[in-house]
Amino acid sequence: MMVAEPGITGQRFKSIIGGSAGNLVEWYDWFAYATFSIYFAPLFFPEGDLTAQLLNTAAIFAAGFLMRPIGAWVMGIYGDKHGRKAGLTLSVLLMAGGSLAIAFAPTYAQAGVVAPTILVIARMVQGLSVGGEYGSSATYLSEMAPAARRGFWSSFQYATLSGGQLLAILVALILQALLSEAQMGDWGWRIPFVIGSMLALCVYLLRRTMSETKSFTNIDQKREHSSLKLLWRDHKRSCILVAVMSGGGGLASYAFTTYMLKYLINTAGFEKQTATLIIAGVLIWSFCLQPIAGMLADRFGRKPLLLIAGAGVALAAVPIYTLVGQATSPIVALALILIPITLHGGYTANNAMVKAELFPAHIRALGVAFPYAVGNTIFAGTLEYVALWFKSSGNETGFFWYVAICVGATVIAYLMLPETRDTSLIEED
Numbered sequence: 326m327m328v329a330e331p332g333i334t335g336q337r338f339k340s341i342i343g344g345s346a347g348n349l350v351e352w353y354d355w356f357a358y359a360t361f362s363i364y365f366a367p368l369f370f371p372e373g374d375l376t377a378q379l380l381n382t383a384a385i386f387a388a389g390f391l392m393r394p395i396g397a398w399v400m401g402i403y404g405d406k407h408g409r410k411a412g413l414t415l416s417v418l419l420m421a422g423g424s425l426a427i428a429f430a431p432t433y434a435q436a437g438v439v440a441p442t443i444l445v446i447a448r449m450v451q452g453l454s455v456g457g458e459y460g461s462s463a464t465y466l467s468e469m470a471p472a473a474r475r476g477f478w479s480s481f482q483y484a485t486l487s488g489g490q491l492l493a494i495l496v497a498l499i500l501q502a503l504l505s506e507a508q509m510g511d512w513g514w515r516i517p518f519v520i521g522s523m524l525a526l527c528v529y530l531l532r533r534t535m536s537e538t539k540s541f542t543n544i545d546q547k548r549e550h551s552s553l554k555l556l557w558r559d560h561k562r563s564c565i566l567v568a569v570m571s572g573g574g575g576l577a578s579y580a581f582t583t584y585m586l587k588y589l590i591n592t593a594g595f596e597k598q599t600a601t602l603i604i605a606g607v608l609i610w611s612f613c614l615q616p617i618a619g620m621l622a623d624r625f626g627r628k629p630l631l632l633i634a635g636a637g638v639a640l641a642a643v644p645i646y647t648l649v650g651q652a653t654s655p656i657v658a659l660a661l662i663l664i665p666i667t668l669h670g671g672y673t674a675n676n677a678m679v680k681a682e683l684f685p686a687h688i689r690a691l692g693v694a695f696p697y698a699v700g701n702t703i704f705a706g707t708l709e710y711v712a713l714w715f716k717s718s719g720n721e722t723g724f725f726w727y728v729a730i731c732v733g734a735t736v737i738a739y740l741m742l743p744e745t746r747d748t749s750l751i752e753e754d
Contacts, residue, residue: 341466341469344462345484345485348485349489350420352458352486353489354489355451357518358382359493359709364509366381368440369432369433381441385444385448388448388449388452391452394456394699395452395453396452396454396456396694397456397460397698398694399457400457400694401461401693402550402552402691403457404460405687409537409690410536412690413465417528417532420454420458421525423450423454424447427447428519428522430443456698459677460693462482463482463678463681464681465538466479467678468539468689475678479619480620481619484674487582487612488608490582491609500513502598540686540689540752543752545687551687552691555688560684560688564695566683567696568700569737570672570679570680570739571698571700572734573700575705576728576731577728579705580642582604582607583708585604585662588649588712589649599655607666611670617670622746623746628742634669637669639729642726643729645665650721678745680697683743686750
């Protein structure tokens with residue numbers, strides 16, 4: 326259990342925890358789709374083999390990503406105009422609605438083409454939600470945290486993202502233990518989405534009681550209002566850097582967690598439950614790693630951690646994927662995956678804070694959210710589809726190099742970044 330440290334007020338601490346808890350539920354709902362698509366893919370796309378069915382669900386996963394820039398645009402402006410708290414409460418309501426729609430969606434056998442259509446619409450609503458959630462939560466947590474410990478406190482933004490993914494995995498493990506394979510494929514996969522929608526509604530009530538940040542309340546309302554035109558005109562360089570960081574960094578995150586689950590099953594040949602346990606171990610490690618990496622950023626700066634992450638993961642990608650694909654022991658597979666995950670902690674713990682520190686308060690939510698969503702949509706959002714395309718074409722090794730090149734490109738962006746620990750535009754309140 327976290328205890329508020331000297332220098333952070335009880336209300337501020339409560340708000341940080343409240344923002345983090347909401348972020349966890351948002352990302353649980355988002356990752357539940359990827360985690361349980363193995364079970365419901367045949368119900369919505371009955372034709373073809375497993376890889377073909379997963380390709381269809383991956384395409385819908387990408388469609389959700391396509392909505393994220395729109396959500397980031399609309400919700401970012403909303404958060405800059407009406408407050409970070411307002412943006413957070415709206416995003417979690419959208420997520421609740423999307424999850425509920427998936428939970429009760431009819432199958433292809435029941436409704437024909439209407440079934441995958443509902444799935445697409447629900448996923449697009451979730452994409453809007455997550456597009457707004459990232460910018461709002463990253464901005465909120467970074468503004469609430471005291472400057473000297475901003476790395477530590479804002480690291481919980483990604484810790485709870487890992488926690489949401491871990492929660493989805495743990496729900497999968499429990500259901501796999503309680504239900505048969507046939508029951509999971511028939512109706513058990515719906516349970517996680519019901520859970521997600523109920524949790525999201527609870528978080529909505531929690532977020533209504535949070536405090537607004539002083540950075541937002543101190544904004545001069547006579548300033549030019551947040552907009553994409555203003556963002557591009559005054560902060561073009563920061564936008565490009567954030568998009569490159571987010572594209573490669575987000576791709577790495579999905580490559581070694583979300584897609585790795587399918588890779589363990591579809592390529593390495595592990596049983597579904599074994600593969601799920603491996604990824605659960607990865608996520609537990611990632612969750613615990615975030616505050617440590619955040620504290621290191623407070624001590625040594627943001628850039629060294631980011632550079633280690635970018636260069637390290639780029640170099641590790643090809644050999645790790647190759648060795649995991651040949652692994653027969655779950656312990657060996659877990660140990661191998663933990664290597665890039667540990668290196669990547671320098672990015673995951675600190676990226677949200679760095680992005681928030683690059684923009685002034687009156688346009689911060691949009692500045693964090695929109696270029697992040699664009700980068701993630703182009704690279705992370707299409708990751709599973711690209712990976713499965715390489716596999717179906719018989720050239721899976723090409724995907725390993727694709728990951729290495731995309732992550733390696735972030736090193737250029739990190740070298741061009743200022744050391745935001747020293748140049749942060751978040752004022753100390």
